[in-house]
Amino acid sequence: MGLTADLSIPVPxxxxxxxxxxxxxxxxxxxxxQASIHGQNRVSVNLKTALWPWPLNLKLRLYRSADFAxxxxxxxxxxxxxxxxxxxxxxxxxxxxxxxxxxxxVVDIGSFLRVPEQKRILELIKSVEISTEEGKIxxxxxxxxx
Numbered sequence: 109m110g111l112t113a114d115l116s117i118p119v120p121x122x123x124x125x126x127x128x129x130x131x132x133x134x135x136x137x138x139x140x141x142q143a144s145i146h147g148q149n150r151v152s153v154n155l156k157t158a159l160w161p162w163p164l165n166l167k168l169r170l171y172r173s174a175d176f177a178x179x180x181x182x183x184x185x186x187x188x189x190x191x192x193x194x195x196x197x198x199x200x201x202x203x204x205x206x207x208x209x210x211x212x213x214v215v216d217i218g219s220f221l222r223v224p225e226q227k228r229i230l231e232l233i234k235s236v237e238i239s240t241e242e243g244k245i246x247x248x249x250x251x252x253x254x
Contacts, residue, residue, distance in 0.1 A: 110254040117247045121145045124245065131220055135203050149240050151184065168213060170245075174236035179218035182238065186211045 121144065128141050139156040146152065149170040156163045168184040175181040186208070202208065205219030221227050237248040 110252060112253075113251045115247075115249045115251065117249060118244050119247065121243045131205075132203060138203070145240050145243055145245055147240055147242055149238065151240070170238050170240065172238055174217075174238065176233070176235065179216050180230060180233070180236070182215045182217060184213045184215075186213055 124143050124145065128143060132138050132141060137157055137159055139158060140154075141156075142154045144152040144154075149172065151168045151170060153166040153168060154163055155166060165188075167187040169187055171183040171185075175183060205216045207214045207216070218227065218230065221230065232251050232253055233249055234252050235250045239246045239248070
């Protein structure tokens with residue numbers, strides 16, 4: 109017997125941008141990154157990189173489910189600038205934990221966890237469904253403690 113909980117966690121856009129800023133500290137290739145959250149699982153990202161003279165405006169569509177095979181991953185489809193995305197991957201402009209595979213962006217959540225307690229909490233999560241509204245991402249999380 110154990111505990112099962114279903115949680116709905118809205119995360120506002122400003123908090124997403126603070127987390128992005130913290131994750132990019134020390135990255136020499138990316139000058140700034142701002143995300144705008146829209147409905148229908150769409151996200152716009154304004155990215156300034158030292159490797160490209162102009163700011164990039166990337167349009168992403170988030171997958172509805174997080175991938176929990178091995179380390180948990182959030183996936184999105186790159187809807188524009190696919191060639192530039194491939195070049196960014198080639199030049200290793202993206203921080204560790206973020207990869208491009210074709211037109212797919214993969215964020216490995218586990219790679220951003222710094223302390224063992226965070227990893228233990230993550231192991232309790234069995235599934236995550238992702239949806240967006242203007243200005244926020246909503247994570248519907250299933251947690252199970254055996």
